[in-house]
Amino acid sequence: MKTRTPLFIHLIFWFFVCCTVLPLLLVFMVSLTDEMTIIRNGYSFFPAKISLEAYRYLFLDSFTIIRAYGVTILVTLTGTGMGLCLTALLSYPLSRRDFPFQKPLAFFIFFTILFNGGLVPWYLVFTQLVNVKDSVWGLIIPGLLLNGFFVLIMRTFFATSIPMAIIESAYMDGAGEFRIFAQIVLRLSTPVLATIGLFYTLNYWNDWFNSMVYINNSKIYSLQYLLNRILLNIQFLVQNTRNNHASEQIAAMPTETVRMAMAIIGIGPIVLAYPFFQKYFIKGLTVGAVKG
Structure with a gap:
């Protein structure tokens, strides 16, 4: 019997x-509003003048x-793929209680x-030792490629969701560790892989600090x-032209509307990617977050 x-x-x-969609809709409508209308009337879902x-x-x-879109897409795809591989390869041994260095490595x-x-040693390591400055690797490796929190989530998922009996059966059939990992463990771990993949995708797509x-x-x-x-260039030009009483055309550059337009341009592809991860997201996050 179904319950209502x-x-x-x-x-x-x-x-x-509504709390999620309405702010996004407001940002979109403001990006289509005339700058002077924003200054006079403020933000509105129904702008008086479209621009x-x-x-x-x-x-x-x-x-x-x-070109920046291309760079970001390349970095996001490469970083997410590499990050998932490294996270899974590190998490799986940590989930095995027979791994001799499990506790020290987890700590x-x-x-x-x-x-x-700190920032200075972090910068020196990646510029002097790893030498990623002025290369695409500088957008992929520092601070993003491997995340300890993601490792712990995936380790807990492996430990609680992959029955040890399946691994033991595979051993009895002659399978090695790499074959068990690739053909059994990963195939049973789609929810957590999709969840961690979404996290990596968001981190790489939104990164500007590197x-x-x-x-x-x-x-x-x-x-x-x-x-x-x-945005910084616009603000600099507008501020200096106002101080120096320069031309009204430069001083009236679209500051507020450009900020909102940038938000729409920046989030577009990542919003479209979310539905592909959504059906695995909650299961992977909740199962992987339970203490093992």
Whole structure:
């Protein structure tokens, strides 16, 4: 017999949906609003005057935006794939109670979550020893490629969701460790792989700090850093022209609407990617978060 969900549960979920969707809709509508209308009337879901000036300004040099998109997509796909491989390869031994260095290695990973060496040593290691400055690897490796928190989530999933009896049966059939890992463990771990993959994707897509620290070559700027530079340039020009009583055309550059247009441009592809991970997301996160 089917039970009906109480009405207040539906209302609660609709409330949270509105809290999520309405701000995004407001950002989109503001990005389509005339700058002077924003200054006079403030933000509105129903702008008095529609304008595409913000998008026109951003795409004055469309090739630069497209190139930054390409760099960010390449970095996101490469970093997510490599991060998932390294995370799985480290998490699986930690989930095995017969692994001799399980506890010391788990403590070391947990320690890296709580403490770090600071910005200066971090910068010197990746520029002097690893030498990733002004290369795509500078957007992939530092601080993003392997995350201790993700390792602990995946380790717990392996320990609680992969029956040891299956692994023992595979041993009896003559399978080695790598074959068990590749053909059994990974195939049973789609939820946690999709969840951690989504986390890595979000981290790489939204990252701008590595570009600021390691990249001087404008041809390999990430999308988020490029958009941030555009906004800073607009603010600098507007502020200085107002102080110097320069031309009204420069002083009236679209500051607020460009900020919102950048948000829409930046989140577009990542919003489209979420539905592919969604059906695995909750299961992978909740199972992997239970203490093993």
